[in-house]
Amino acid sequence: MPDHIVPVLTAGIGERNLRDIAVYRADGGYEQLRRAFLELTPKEVADICSGSNLRGRGGAGFPTGRKWSFLPNNGRPRYMVCNCDEAEPGTFKDHMLLEETPHQIIEGILLGAYAIGCDHAFIYIRGEFKRGYEIMRDALEQARAAGFVGDNVFGSGKNLAFTIHRGAGAYICGEETGLLNSLEGRRGEPRLKPPFPAVKGLYGEPTVVNNVETLAYLPYIMRNGAEWFAKCGPERSPGYKVVSISGHVVKPGNYEVAMGTTMRQLIWDCAGGLRPGRSFRGVQPGGGSSACLFEEHLDVPYDFDSVTKAGSMLGSGAMVVFDDTTDFVKAAYTLIRFFSHESCGQCTPCREGAHWIQRTLERLLAGGGLDSDVDVIKSAAHQLTGLNLCALGDSIEPFLASVITRYEDQFRAYVPRAAVAS
Amino acid sequence: MSIGIDSDAAGGVHPGPDPGEERATWSPYVQRAGEPFDALYSQLQPQIERLVAEYEQKRSALIPLAQLFQDHEGYISADAIALIAYVVGETAASVESTISFYTLLYRRPVGKYMLQFCRNLPCMLNGADEIMAYARRRLGIGHLETSDDGLFSYEEVECLAACDRAPCAQVNLEFVYDLTPERVDALFASLRDGSSPIAPLPQTRKPGRSWKVEQDTGHKSPGAMGVSSPNNAGGIGDTSGRAIFDLIVGRPQYEQRSDERLLRETTLRVEPSENGH
Numbered sequence: 001m002p003d004h005i006v007p008v009l010t011a012g013i014g015e016r017n018l019r020d021i022a023v024y025r026a027d028g029g030y031e032q033l034r035r036a037f038l039e040l041t042p043k044e045v046a047d048i049c050s051g052s053n054l055r056g057r058g059g060a061g062f063p064t065g066r067k068w069s070f071l072p073n074n075g076r077p078r079y080m081v082c083n084c085d086e087a088e089p090g091t092f093k094d095h096m097l098l099e100e101t102p103h104q105i106i107e108g109i110l111l112g113a114y115a116i117g118c119d120h121a122f123i124y125i126r127g128e129f130k131r132g133y134e135i136m137r138d139a140l141e142q143a144r145a146a147g148f149v150g151d152n153v154f155g156s157g158k159n160l161a162f163t164i165h166r167g168a169g170a171y172i173c174g175e176e177t178g179l180l181n182s183l184e185g186r187r188g189e190p191r192l193k194p195p196f197p198a199v200k201g202l203y204g205e206p207t208v209v210n211n212v213e214t215l216a217y218l219p220y221i222m223r224n225g226a227e228w229f230a231k232c233g234p235e236r237s238p239g240y241k242v243v244s245i246s247g248h249v250v251k252p253g254n255y256e257v258a259m260g261t262t263m264r265q266l267i268w269d270c271a272g273g274l275r276p277g278r279s280f281r282g283v284q285p286g287g288g289s290s291a292c293l294f295e296e297h298l299d300v301p302y303d304f305d306s307v308t309k310a311g312s313m314l315g316s317g318a319m320v321v322f323d324d325t326t327d328f329v330k331a332a333y334t335l336i337r338f339f340s341h342e343s344c345g346q347c348t349p350c351r352e353g354a355h356w357i358q359r360t361l362e363r364l365l366a367g368g369g370l371d372s373d374v375d376v377i378k379s380a381a382h383q384l385t386g387l388n389l390c391a392l393g394d395s396i397e398p399f400l401a402s403v404i405t406r407y408e409d410q411f412r413a414y415v416p417r418a419a420v421a422s
Numbered sequence: 423m424s425i426g427i428d429s430d431a432a433g434g435v436h437p438g439p440d441p442g443e444e445r446a447t448w449s450p451y452v453q454r455a456g457e458p459f460d461a462l463y464s465q466l467q468p469q470i471e472r473l474v475a476e477y478e479q480k481r482s483a484l485i486p487l488a489q490l491f492q493d494h495e496g497y498i499s500a501d502a503i504a505l506i507a508y509v510v511g512e513t514a515a516s517v518e519s520t521i522s523f524y525t526l527l528y529r530r531p532v533g534k535y536m537l538q539f540c541r542n543l544p545c546m547l548n549g550a551d552e553i554m555a556y557a558r559r560r561l562g563i564g565h566l567e568t569s570d571d572g573l574f575s576y577e578e579v580e581c582l583a584a585c586d587r588a589p590c591a592q593v594n595l596e597f598v599y600d601l602t603p604e605r606v607d608a609l610f611a612s613l614r615d616g617s618s619p620i621a622p623l624p625q626t627r628k629p630g631r632s633w634k635v636e637q638d639t640g641h642k643s644p645g646a647m648g649v650s651s652p653n654n655a656g657g658i659g660d661t662s663g664r665a666i667f668d669l670i671v672g673r674p675q676y677e678q679r680s681d682e683r684l685l686r687e688t689t690l691r692v693e694p695s696e697n698g699h
Contacts, residue, residue, distance in 0.1 A: 077478075086583050089542045095583040120478070127489075127526040128582055130595035163476045169526030171580060185484030185510065187523040203479055248583035253586045288543060288581070320544055320585075334546045338580050344523075364528040395531050 002269040006408050008240050009295040010256045013100045021142040024051055024103040030148055032222035033107050036114050037154045045115040051216065051226030053238050058083055058174075059212030059316045059391075061237065061288070061304040066115050070198035071206045078118035079207040081183065082109045082126045082215055084132075085167050089288030089338060090318035093242040094212040096123065098132035101216070102139035106162070108215030111222065113160055114206055120161040120190075122243050124179050127167040136164055136356040150198035171342035175390045176209040177201075178344065179398055190390035191346045212264050213242055233259030241317050244270040245277075246276065248323040256272065259303040263293070266302060282403070286315020288335050289395030291402040292322075312398065328403045330412050333361040339396050350393030353384035357396065369415045377411075459505040466490060470509060470640045480510045484520055496624040497528040497633065525579070526595075531629035533568045533575035534622035535613050537561075538592045539601075544585035553601045554578055560610060568629045573614070575633065594656040596620045630672050 005364065007013075016023050021307050024030070027048045050065025062409065071078060084107065086094035097402020105123070113121040125133050127191050133180055140162060149162045163184055169171050171183040177191035180202050221229045230240045246252040250272030257266065263283060267273060274280060282292040285302070291312040293300070300310045320379060340354035357380050357393055364373050381397040388394060404411055445654060463470070469490055473483045484506060491502035507514040521527045539554045558564055561574055568575040584590040587599035599607055612618035 068540050087581055089581040090544050091581075092583040126583070127524070128592060128595060131597070165482075166486065166489060167526075168489065168524035172522055182485065183482060184479065185481035185520060187520050189523075216587050244585065246588065247547045252544075252588070254483050318585075322547070322548070327548065330546070331543060334541070340543055341580060 002265075003259045004257045004265050004269055005255055006240055006258055007256055008099065008220050009097060009104065009213065009242060010254065013096070016099045018103065019139060021103055021139070021146060022182065024101075026060050028223065029103055029219070030107055030146070031307045032219045033110055033114075033148060034154055036111055036222065037156045037158065042115050042117050045099075045111060048114060048222060048226050051278065052221045052229035053226075054214065054217060054221065054229060054379070055237055055239075055304060055388045056211055057213035057217075057241065057317065059088065059289075063312060064214055066200065067210070068112075068208055071116055071208065072199060074077070074206070076205050077120070077203075078116055079202045079205060080109060080113040080116060080118045080121040081176075081179065081202060081207060081209045082121070082123040082127070082212055083114075083174060083176065083179055084123055084212045085179060085383060086126055086212070086316070087171040087342075088316045088318060089176055089247050089335065090244060090320040091285065091287050092231060092246070093315045093317065095132065096210055096254050097216060097242070098129060102136045103134070103143065104216045104219055105212055106139060106143050106149070108218040109162070110153075110160060111218045112208065112210060112215050114158075118208075119159055120163070122163045122165055122166065122183060122202075124165050124167060124173070124183055126174075127169045127186070133164065133166055138390070140164060156384055162320075170344075170346045171338075172390070172392060175392065180207065183298055186342070189346050190392075192389055196384040201352075213317075234301065234305065237314075239353060243270075243302065244316075244318040245321065246318070247283075247321040248274055248325070249321050250275060257302070260301040262299050263302055263319070264298040265317060267298070271321070274321070274323050278325065280321075281324050281326055281422075282322045282406070283362075284312075284318070284320040284322075284399060286313045287318040287320075287392070288338060289398065290312070291398035291404075292316050292406070294406060311402070328407045329361065329365060329414055332400050333358070334364060335399055336361055339392060342362075343392060347388040347393055349384035350396070352382055352414070354396055357400070359382060364411070364414045367414070367416055369419065371415055371420050372406065373415065374404060374411045437669070444504040459501040460495070462491065462501050465496060474509060481512060484510050484512070484665070485524065485527075488517075488521055492527060494624065495563055499532045499626075528633045530633035530636055531572075531625065531627045532623065532633045533629055534573050534625055535620070536575045536592075537621060538577050538582070538593055540578045540580070540582045540584075540588070540590050542581035543583070545588040545589060545590060545669075550589040550678045553603070553606060557601050557606050557610075560606065566632050566634055568633065570630060571626065572629050575629070593618075593620050593653070613680075 010020055012027065020025050046065060046068055054064045054166065055061045056064055062229055084094050084098055109121050109123060109169060125136060140149065147153065149160055151159045153160050158332065167182060170188045172178045172190065173188040175190045176197055177193060178188040180197060182188035183202060195206045198205060199210055201300055215238050232238050232240065239259055240256055241259055242254050242256045244254050249267060252271060254268040255266065263285065267283065282294050284290050284292055285307050293310055293312050297310045300306050304314045336354060336358045340358040343350045343354050345351045360377050363369050378401060381400045385394050385397045427499050427585050437656045472488065473486045473490065474480055477483055487506045487509060488498055492498050495502065502519050540599065541554060543548055558576065561567050561569060563574055563576050565576065565578050580635060582590055582592060584597055584599060589601045590597060591601060
């Protein structure tokens, strides 16, 4: 195992059956939940989380403790929603955690729910994860039978309801307000923000939406102390991260590393590098929505701020690696088709923009492109950015713009010679 | 009355239907007791009530209920829509609108095996295009189509979150990984002869060529699909919008720059017509 890999969430996967509550408890599972309910106040739990500087692992990287602190003290019911609607192209960490280690997710959700003082927690599982849903349902039954969920948890007198909600196939439901609409039984269209979910979320009440991986770290932060997490990696985005590496690498998979490991170490030391005889052409560091980075960025530390500084984003922590066999026009088309398909249709720039960029790329790939097409695509993608309710529309430009800038010749090569202005 | 949800038991925030009341007073779309969805309701009553009781507001149970009925009948029938509307206290139109948003909810019957091949980037980099072309050729059907024998429905879908084992696909939401032409052949063979552990979907009605409602609405107005665009007016496969678009941009005056055109057309518009108006 390469030195960079530090199994925290992924410890024991493939060795022990962590779906069994007895195995998880033998590893110290649910001990922190007991400690929280019986020994700590909600504020103490929230303070531990804030002290760890844990930042959201779902994409935006917002500090979790601060997100919780936005909840107003208005005496209204509160909700904790765990976002397991993982569908970002290239991301498959939550899928693995859900199927392999459901109990640490449940414990994390319950710890978060206790910290914010809510009595009904939800997990929204992507519709395609049928097996994951069944595993989570069985795990929840075990936890319920052990008295960790439901009425009078640990005899503390507190009640904590827990609902597993299955989605039904829509990428946009991974956006937190889209998710809440979907959870309310509506079309998963994102809402206008503000008000943010922390003020007006599920059923109009204060709600926290956190990613699976974010919440799953809570039991370990509680166990090892906030310092343990905060001291690891860069100060402003510390801790560990499960990185999904896919594309043109020898050993694609999930690798858990300390924040700040470089991308070169991740691709070559963890994922085994490129296939023999191939050379590196680019990497998307944060899933389909992130801009492509190139050779000169390989030594960038993999953490929120450094990747942003390099001109992309860490996103959900999914690296898609491209070697010299990649047709970047086809790659761009594939992603734009995805955004066009998944656009909910509320905002005209996103709905029409993605659609027309897709059509233009389609024409280019079919050999009927015009000389002006490359510029049209670039300017259309730029113009629709920033005009949408949610981040989906703004995710169209980064990859497209970065690969057109770098590999414009590949795009130009698709324009038939007859159409090139002399 | 044979059907009705106890609104207290459901923790309902919505007032919901009063069993003694004429239904028309709370929703004009929902049918009366004794009408078709009674059968569905009586078969699944315990599950329905359990799902509704999970949430503070009944409407949250809408998608879980749709999934329940789909698992039962293989698709979401008109009866199921009416029953969901009745249970959650919304109009059938509202239920229909919500269901049409989600790609895993089928409003038309589908094949016994729903094949969903991932077409997104990590799979594409690993040869998904070739695998999908191979699968289509072997099945003799295309994207969003059902085979004539009603056994297979084929769809190309977005990222399934199994990129480490690309190219991947799902059959009735069960994953199949690391696809090669040989594995695709073996998969189809095992599904055909029933030796696969993947259970078939229930099929209460014979499926048509496609399960997408948009296919039916192709001849309707552009708004019928919810999303309009000139090239895709009535949904997938509809080219009427394209023809209109070509007609418009093909006219000589549209070859002028738009600001010149605007100037000219505005001038035309402000000129008095012959009869002085």
